Amino acid sequence: xxxxxxxxxxxxxxxxxxxxxxxxxxxxxxxxxxxxxxxxxxxxxxxxxxxxxxxxxxxxxxxxxxxxxxxxxxxxxxxxxxxxxxxxxxxxxxxxxxxxxxxxxxxxxxxxxxxxxxxxxxxxxxxxxxxxxxxxxxxxxxxxxxxxxxxxxxxxxxxxxxxxxxxxxxxxxxxxxxxxxxxxxxxxxxxxxxxxxxxxxxxxxxxxxxx
Amino acid sequence: xxxxxxxxxxxxxxxxxxxxxxxxxxxxxxxxxxxxxxxxxxxxxxxxxxxxxxxxxxxxxxxxxxxxxxxxxxxxxxxxxxxxxxxxxxxxxxxxxxxxxxxxxxxxxxxxxxxxxxxxxxxxxxxxxxxxxxxxxxxxxxxxxxxxxxxxxxxxxxxxxxxxxxxxxxxxxxxxxxxxxxxxxxxxxxxxxxxxxxxxxxxxxxxxxxxxxxxxxxxxxxxxxxxxxxxxxxxxxxxxxxxxxxxxxxxxxxxxxxxxxxxxxxxxxxxxxxxxxxxxxxxxxxxxxxxxxxxxxxxxx
Numbered sequence: 001x002x003x004x005x006x007x008x009x010x011x012x013x014x015x016x017x018x019x020x021x022x023x024x025x026x027x028x029x030x031x032x033x034x035x036x037x038x039x040x041x042x043x044x045x046x047x048x049x050x051x052x053x054x055x056x057x058x059x060x061x062x063x064x065x066x067x068x069x070x071x072x073x074x075x076x077x078x079x080x081x082x083x084x085x086x087x088x089x090x091x092x093x094x095x096x097x098x099x100x101x102x103x104x105x106x107x108x109x110x111x112x113x114x115x116x117x118x119x120x121x122x123x124x125x126x127x128x129x130x131x132x133x134x135x136x137x138x139x140x141x142x143x144x145x146x147x148x149x150x151x152x153x154x155x156x157x158x159x160x161x162x163x164x165x166x167x168x169x170x171x172x173x174x175x176x177x178x179x180x181x182x183x184x185x186x187x188x189x190x191x192x193x194x195x196x197x198x199x200x201x202x203x204x205x206x207x208x209x210x211x
Numbered sequence: 212x213x214x215x216x217x218x219x220x221x222x223x224x225x226x227x228x229x230x231x232x233x234x235x236x237x238x239x240x241x242x243x244x245x246x247x248x249x250x251x252x253x254x255x256x257x258x259x260x261x262x263x264x265x266x267x268x269x270x271x272x273x274x275x276x277x278x279x280x281x282x283x284x285x286x287x288x289x290x291x292x293x294x295x296x297x298x299x300x301x302x303x304x305x306x307x308x309x310x311x312x313x314x315x316x317x318x319x320x321x322x323x324x325x326x327x328x329x330x331x332x333x334x335x336x337x338x339x340x341x342x343x344x345x346x347x348x349x350x351x352x353x354x355x356x357x358x359x360x361x362x363x364x365x366x367x368x369x370x371x372x373x374x375x376x377x378x379x380x381x382x383x384x385x386x387x388x389x390x391x392x393x394x395x396x397x398x399x400x401x402x403x404x405x406x407x408x409x410x411x412x413x414x415x416x417x418x419x420x421x422x423x424x425x426x427x428x429x430x431x432x433x434x435x436x437x438x439x440x441x442x443x444x445x446x447x448x449x450x451x452x453x454x455x456x457x458x459x460x461x462x463x464x465x466x467x468x469x470x471x472x473x474x475x476x477x478x479x480x481x482x483x484x485x486x487x488x489x490x491x492x493x494x495x496x497x498x499x500x501x502x503x504x505x506x507x508x509x510x511x512x
Contacts (some may be wrong), residue, residue: 008469009497055438128461
């Protein structure tokens with residue numbers, strides 16, 4: 001069952017589920033593109049993330065009840081099969097300041113952490129928090145470590161972090177609480193580009209160790 | 212050209228922001244007190260989306276190398292006249308000084324501040340360090356160009372006091388319940404609206420941290436979701452963070468309520484130590500609140 005709740009007076013939040021799950025993400029992206037095709041009156045823009053979709057609307061054109069009705073009409077009528085694109089390689093220098101501490105927490109050697117992190121394909125679940133920040137999953141259980149007790153005030157652009165079952169890439173310098181294990185030279189955010197970000201939800205990527 | 216003689220505490224170029232890019236992690240941004248910014252532009256005869264300067268706590272000193280018309284709105288400048296057209300002669304300076312009451316003063320200059328558009332807006336985006344002409348707040352020595360004046364004439368009289376938002380707290384701020392209301396115990400929103408929340412020193416364009424003495428809300432965890440400006444997030448320890456215009460586009464703390472758009476302008480002027488009381492309203496009241504304030508902008512002087 002989809003749940004629709006107001007997010008203030010000009011947005012609705014549609015929750016399709018409560019888990020980090022590729023199928024749910026597929027459904028979110030399918031709803032997003034169905035709304036993009038149908039363009040219900042007053043819908044201004046959408047923001048997908050994990051298991052939900054935020055829908056901004058113009059209250060001068062529509063209202064929460066009308067937009068909710070046109071969203072719920074789509075339940076059971078969308079094709080949730082995600083179209084998989086190619087896997088993007090992210091060249092990664094595994095020299096992050098938290099690599100040793102992650103190794104300690106996971107009973108692995110630093111080389112073992114690298115092998116496990118780099119040895120698989122990840123799905124992009126969300127671009128959010130800060131411009132271009134790319135949330136990916138899922139990490140193997142064994143690499144799951146908690147966030148830092150106190151976040152860093154400055155994390156450099158390109159830093160690659162892990163937290164819980166997720167790994168992510170900081171696209172711009174920002175504060176951050178994830179365990180930093182490496183860094184990439186790939187530019188994930190460029191305000192002059194269209195689109196300004198390298199990844200979108202549903203993309204797949206792989207971290208390639210470089211020296 | 213306008214020369215920045217003194218930058219003030221935190222002065223940035225802002226316009227109406229860049230809504231619609233949240234899916235890239237980019238906040239809409241724009242003037243934190245949208246109402247004061249629109250009125251400042253109106254006083255000098257600019258279109259509503261012209262770029263202006265947003266000053267925080269203490270404003271800049273600017274020197275003009277040509278005759279200009281300017282206006283200060285929002286938080287009160289203690290050194291210059293507020294909410295009225297200011298005729299500035301070539302070679303003279305405008306000093307904003309300390310801002311009180313209120314936190315943010317807007318300086319509109321006829322013609323608008325002309326810096327390059329980045330992703331459709333002239334606003335400085337702190338999270339991405341881009342926009343605003345310099346990719347940073349303005350600094351001493353910066354030169355700001357102004358655009359060509361539009362056809363609308365500046366106002367000839369002060370903006371009426373009856374058509375301004377209050378400049379000082381305590382603030383009553385209206386909220387729509389949710390969107391994550393079901394992550395909280397049943398009486399949580401009622402307890403929140405019965406609490407006098409205190410604004411802490413941890414406030415910026417991204418959000419305001421509020422202290423809630425005696426109130427301890429204990430939410431369930433949620434999967435990271437998209438967040439809007441105005442979302443009242445509750446952290447696991449029961450702390451309150453109200454997201455503002457430069458908010459993170461997604462968040463992992465549930466929002467018990469969301470401040471209505473009209474009242475985001477009030478929070479932009481809240482200072483540490485001020486009291487905020489939330490009041491739960493429905494969509495119809497949010498629409499009426501918006502119409503009331505935007506109606507003020509359409510009246511004829």
